[in-house]
Amino acid sequence: MMRRPIGARRAGQIWSSDLAVSSVIFVGVCLLASTIITQIVRDDQFADVRGQASVLAELLVREGYPAHWTADDIIKVGIASEHRMSPRKLQELALLDNATLRRAARVRDDFYIYISDDHNITIPIAGSCGIGDLVVASISNTTLLDAAAIVGPSSPVADSVAALAPRIPLESNQSHEVLILEGLVFNASSASTAATLLDMIARRGITIFIIGDPGASVLGVRTNATPVDNITLVGGTGGRIVFPSSGVVSVSGTMDTIDTPDAEAVTHYSTIAIASSGKAAYATWLFHDSRVWYFASSDGILDDGTAVIDHLSNATRSVINASSPSCSPPSFPDAEQMVLYTRAMPYRGEIVYVNAAVWRSR
Amino acid sequence: MRTQPTAPRDRSGQVVLEFVFMIAFAMIIGAVTMVIAFDLMAETSERQRYAAIQDAGYAIQDELILAATVDDGYHRIIDVPDRADRFQYTLSTDADGAGLSVRSGQYALTFDIPPILGEVHDGATFLIRKSGTVIVVEVVG
Numbered sequence: 031m032m033r034r035p036i037g038a039r040r041a042g043q044i045w046s047s048d049l050a051v052s053s054v055i056f057v058g059v060c061l062l063a064s065t066i067i068t069q070i071v072r073d074d075q076f077a078d079v080r081g082q083a084s085v086l087a088e089l090l091v092r093e094g095y096p097a098h099w100t101a102d103d104i105i106k107v108g109i110a111s112e113h114r115m116s117p118r119k120l121q122e123l124a125l126l127d128n129a130t131l132r133r134a135a136r137v138r139d140d141f142y143i144y145i146s147d148d149h150n151i152t153i154p155i156a157g158s159c160g161i162g163d164l165v166v167a168s169i170s171n172t173t174l175l176d177a178a179a180i181v182g183p184s185s186p187v188a189d190s191v192a193a194l195a196p197r198i199p200l201e202s203n204q205s206h207e208v209l210i211l212e213g214l215v216f217n218a219s220s221a222s223t224a225a226t227l228l229d230m231i232a233r234r235g236i237t238i239f240i241i242g243d244p245g246a247s248v249l250g251v252r253t254n255a256t257p258v259d260n261i262t263l264v265g266g267t268g269g270r271i272v273f274p275s276s277g278v279v280s281v282s283g284t285m286d287t288i289d290t291p292d293a294e295a296v297t298h299y300s301t302i303a304i305a306s307s308g309k310a311a312y313a314t315w316l317f318h319d320s321r322v323w324y325f326a327s328s329d330g331i332l333d334d335g336t337a338v339i340d341h342l343s344n345a346t347r348s349v350i351n352a353s354s355p356s357c358s359p360p361s362f363p364d365a366e367q368m369v370l371y372t373r374a375m376p377y378r379g380e381i382v383y384v385n386a387a388v389w390r391s392r
Numbered sequence: 393m394r395t396q397p398t399a400p401r402d403r404s405g406q407v408v409l410e411f412v413f414m415i416a417f418a419m420i421i422g423a424v425t426m427v428i429a430f431d432l433m434a435e436t437s438e439r440q441r442y443a444a445i446q447d448a449g450y451a452i453q454d455e456l457i458l459a460a461t462v463d464d465g466y467h468r469i470i471d472v473p474d475r476a477d478r479f480q481y482t483l484s485t486d487a488d489g490a491g492l493s494v495r496s497g498q499y500a501l502t503f504d505i506p507p508i509l510g511e512v513h514d515g516a517t518f519l520i521r522k523s524g525t526v527i528v529v530e531v532v533g
Contacts, residue, residue: 049414056418060425067429071436078443095457095506105504106457133504136450138443 072367075390079367082137083388087371089135090143090384094119098319101125107134109384111319112233115145115377118321120155131161141388144360145377152357153382159357162387211240232320239323365389442499444477449494449503452483452512456492459519459526460506467520469531474514485511485528 094108101122109119123143126134135141144160145153152159209231231238362368368389374381455470474480481496485508492503492512510528518529 053414053418057421060421064425064429067432071432074436074440078439095461097461105453105506136446138446 076367076369079139079388079390080369082139082141083369083371083386085136086141086143086388087373087384087386090386091373091375094134101130104130104134106136107131110375113376115375115382115384116319118237118319120145124155124158124161128163137388139388139390140363140365141386142360142362143387144357144385146359146383146385148381150359152359154357160360164360164362209236209238211238228322229318232318232322237321237323360387362387362389363391366392438497440477441479441497444479445481445494445496445499446501448473448476448481449492449501452492453503453505455519456505456508456512456526456528459521462521464521464523467518470517470519472512472514472517483512483514 089107090109092108093110094104095106096103098111099105099108099119099122104122104126107123109115109123111119123131132138132141135143140163142160142162142164143155145155147153155161228238366389368387370385370387373384373386375384376382452470452472455468459466459468472483476494476496479496481494484493484495485491486493489508489510490505492505494501494503506526508526508528511530512528513530516531518531520527520529
């Protein structure tokens with residue numbers, strides 16, 4: 031080390047230009063190191079968010095697992111069925127709690143799923159504009175169902191299944207998510223045609239309501255002297271007939287075996303109509319990707335003089351025909367990282383876009 | 393800091409003192425930077441651990457779902473690594489064979505799986521579908 035001559039006057043060697051330069055270098059290196067580390071972490075997080083969004087979008091356009099999953103048994107999410115978007119699965123998706131949805135959708139961060147059409151108009155899912163971690167304004171006066179086609183004896187379509195089958199324009203009629211079939215359009219001699227027709231509808235994921243007298247309909251054939259007790263459900267096994275008046279759940283008799291893998295048991299019931307002079311019941315089951323609701327009555331008359339069957343029919347129509355919600359495009363939060371993936375898939379004869387956004391909050 | 397014009401011995405001592413102060417200051421800055429960086433890296437590491445074991449669980453889940461959705465006769469040997477990324481983890485299967493638990497560090501994740509017969513272990517694992525059931529066998533040797 032060099033020493034200054036004794037007595038030489040020099041104020042504070044510590045402030046020399048050497049120290050100033052070295053300090054600047056030192057601070058610069060510290061800043062550079064912290065910037066590099068932060069950038070590495072940020073890149074890693076972005077890759078993670080992007081990976082989640084990509085996986086979510088890919089999962090959504092598939093069938094999921096089980097193929098005909100419900101909110102009770104879902105393992106892997108997917109809203110497609112037979113290569114089309116399934117309204118039923120969308121409705122089931124909306125029923126999932128957040129933890130189950132996250133697990134099935136394989137998402138760790140915040141996410142939001144919404145469906146839009148060619149004109150970037152958001153299509154509601156089960157009365158909501160989307161599903162996920164965005165808070166969207168609740169939409170009043172909506173139902174799970176957007177549209178319905180009502181096919182009954184008084185409708186301009188057929189009065190028998192044989193004539194009904196070719197006249198329901200299924201391909202052009204895909205804007206309907208719901209089909210209400212009044213049992214009287216069927217007759218006992220048209221069982222196979224009815225089954226074929228239902229099969230065609232069910233493969234499109236359309237929710238089917240059948241309203242009828244089990245004694246007259248091939249969809250609820252009375253097999254003994256007691257109406258309603260033993261009926262045959264098209265496409266159903268393990269179905270249950272539920273009597274709202276007593277709450278008794280009884281296993282129905284012989285089940286049709288046209289196509290059974292989607293059938294499920296009904297484990298709950300809600301009151302639909304009670305008449306002192308007759309019975310009303312409903313059954314529900316999965317048939318392909320459709321949920322079938324079958325309301326049956328045996329000539330009961332309600333207090334107001336309405337036949338139970340008419341009551342059910344009117345109630346179903348009024349519920350289904352509620353107005354559809356309108357949604358504005360989602361407004362995403364100011365996130366540090368956010369990725370939006372869009373996948374196209376067929377729905378109602380058109381192409382819709384499944385949008386999956388994942389973001390990490392600041 | 394101003395130095396007093398005193399004897400050369402005093403000034404020399406002051407220079408040493410200031411040098412020590414500056415070095416100490418630099419060390420403090422360095423230490424703070426290190427602590428922040430370490431904290432950031434530790435947080436990232438834990439996040440990576442969570443993501444890694446989750447991905448590992450999903451990968452196994454996918455294999456079991458694949459085995460459950462194909463026809464009888466399907467068989468496949470999969471290699472279940474003993475580490476996910478750089479993180480060690482343990483696997484366990486629920487008694488009813490319908491859930492798979494993956495544990496690592498403070499995390500324990502459960503994955504729904506199709507019902508299986510047997511348990512999933514790390515290492516070579518033989519999957520076979522027979523009579524509609526997915527059978528999982530550890531490959532020994």
